[in-house]
Amino acid sequence: KDGNPFNTTILPSPPAALPPFIAWAPSPLHGSPRGRPADGPSSSLVLPQWSKGRVFWTNKRVIVIAAAGIITLIVLGVVLLLVLRCFRGNKDSNKHGANAYNSSGKKLNQVQKSSSRPAYQTEKVDKATVTRPMDGYGLESGDTGISPNLQDEQLLDANTRPASSRHQKNHEINKGEVNGPGRSSRGRDSCSLDVTAFTIASLQQYTNSFAEENFIGEGMLGGVYRAELPDGKLLAIKKLDTRASRWKTDAEFLQLISTISKLRHPNIVELVGYCNEHGQRLLVYQYCRNGTLYDALHIDDEMHKKLSWNARVRVALGVARAIQYLHEACQPPIMHKNIKSVNILLDDKLAVRVSECGLAPLLSSGSTSEFSGSLFVSYGYAAPEIEFGSYTCQSDVYSLGVVMLELLTGRESFDRSRPLGEQFLVRWAIQQLHDIDALVRMVDITLNGVYPVKSLSRFADIISRCVQSEPGFRPPISEIVQDLLHMI
Structure with a gap:
């Protein structure tokens, strides 16, 4: 009773014997494990001992090699970082040594140079060769009488705050050796500017620390103060508002001073000096006792009576000549950008001195950029464009x-x-300038009819051409000068 009685199938003949390493492979048809016959007994075939060792050492070797590779990479990375760090350290130390050597050399050269040159030569601006007219001198006055309702916020606080709050700094007075006290020792560099560099301390002394009683008025660029030198000479100090001047570096400010100091014309205010210390920037002009054209026309009755018709024509001619100098004689041309009666000064003989010439860069920068907007137009002086x-x-x-x-x-x-x-004066008058009857009614009543009607008509015609809304229709300034000359 051998065999399985339930197995009625016919067994196939056994395959030919295979080599040992092929016989160990699993059958692709039945998936039987290595060494086990397809239909034979369940006993497994035991692998040789040397084959087990071969499989074990192969896996271990792979693990060891991978670990060794990782460790080697880590070590190489650390070594590379150390080498780079050492190299950078040596490079930085070399640079530091070179910079220290160079800086010490520069300091030594600076000390040697400073010991071999005068102490006052600290700031230099190139001076252009100019011809000074015999009667060319400058006058200055503050902007007074402007309606407070029209003033910008940067103008309002000047008249309301006390002088002590306008300027609180007290410094020891630095007296120079040239032209008496008032020039700073470092201010002798003004010889390159042809103007005096004052110290804050000296200007404090001359204005009694910018006291309220010396306050003249407030303009778009800052307040103006009266200053009296020890010899009794009067000056006008324009203290620039920091909100305007802060947009200029020291070099730019000195360049501006250089430009203004070169302006030489009998009808233009001549700059006497400046100050640029402790964050304060001031311009120093000669003082005019008769004040501004605005004062003479609208405030001072005595001066108003002195303005005869011929005097008024001469004033207009003086202003036109000043503008002609700025537009045609200066290269590049200088635009004033702030022509108005408060910037037209009168000397003892009622001769014209136009102030704030060359200060347009300050009017066009920073917080005073409103100059080219509604503020300036509200005063009625600005062209529509x-x-x-x-x-x-x-x-x-x-x-x-x-x-x-x-x-x-x-x-x-x-x-x-x-x-x-x-x-608005222009809007009201423009339609009446060519009507002789309306023109006569427009004339200032303080003239009491003492004027030539023909001269009045010519004057009105010049005005009409100047205030044209289109810039191209306005005459050149040289033509206006010639027309006014023919009226004198």
């Missing part, structure tokens, strides 16, 4: 026309107290 950010030499011509209208009528360029249709 300024509202759109355009300013040319013809814009100065327009402002001159407004000043001439003030001379003709005795009215302010903008007067809020008048009826709405008469508040």
Whole structure:
């Protein structure tokens, strides 16, 4: 009873014997394990001992090699980082040594140079060769009488705050050896500028620490103070508002001083000196006792009576000549950008001195950029194109026309107290300039009719051409000068 009685199948003949390493492979058809026959007994075939050792050492070797590779990479990375760090350290130390050597050499050279040159040569600005006219001197006054309702916020606080809050610094007075006390020892570099460099301490002394009683007025660029030198000479100190001057570096400010100091014309204020210390920037001009054209026309009754018709024509001619010098004699041309009656000064003989020439870069920068906007237009002096950010030499011509209208009528360029249709002088007068009857009614009543009607008509014609709304229709300044000359 051998065999399985339930197995009725016919067994196939056994395959031919295979080599040992092939016989160990599993059958692809039945998936039987190595060494086990497909239908044979369940007993497994035991592998040789040397084959087990071969499989074991192969896996171990792979693990060891991988671990060794990782460790080697880590070691190489650490070594590379150490080498790079050492190299950078040596390089930085070499640079530090070289810089220290160079800086010490530079300091030594600076000490040697400073010991071999005068102590006052600290700031230098190139000076251009200019011809000084015999009567060319400058005058300055503050901007007074402007309606406070029209002033910008940067103008309002100057008249309300005490002088002690305007300037609190007290410094020891630094007396120079040239031209008496007032020049700073470092200020002798003004010889390159042809103006004096004052110290804050000396200006404090001359203005009694910028006391309220010496406060003249406030302009768009800052306050103006009266200063008296020990010899009794009077000066006008324009203390620039830091909100305007802070946009200029020291080099740019000195370049501006250089430009202004080169302006030489009988009808232009001449700069006497400047100060640039402790964050304060000031311009020093000669003082004018008769004040501004605005004062003479609208405030001072005595001066108003002195302004005869011929005197007014001469004032207009003086302003026109100053503008002509800026536009045609200066290279590149200089646009004033702030022609108005408060910037026109009168000396003892009622000769004109135009102030703030060359200061347009300060008016066009920083917080005073409102100059080219509604603030300036509200005063009534600005050409229409300024509202759109355009300013040319013809814009100065327009402002001159407004000043001439003030001379003709005795009215302010903008007067809020008048009826709405008469508040802006140009708008009110432009339609009446060619009507002789209306023109006579427009004339300042303080003239008492003492003027040639023909001269009045010519004056009005010049005004009409100056205040044209289109810049191209306005005459060149040289033509205006010639027309005014023919009236004298």
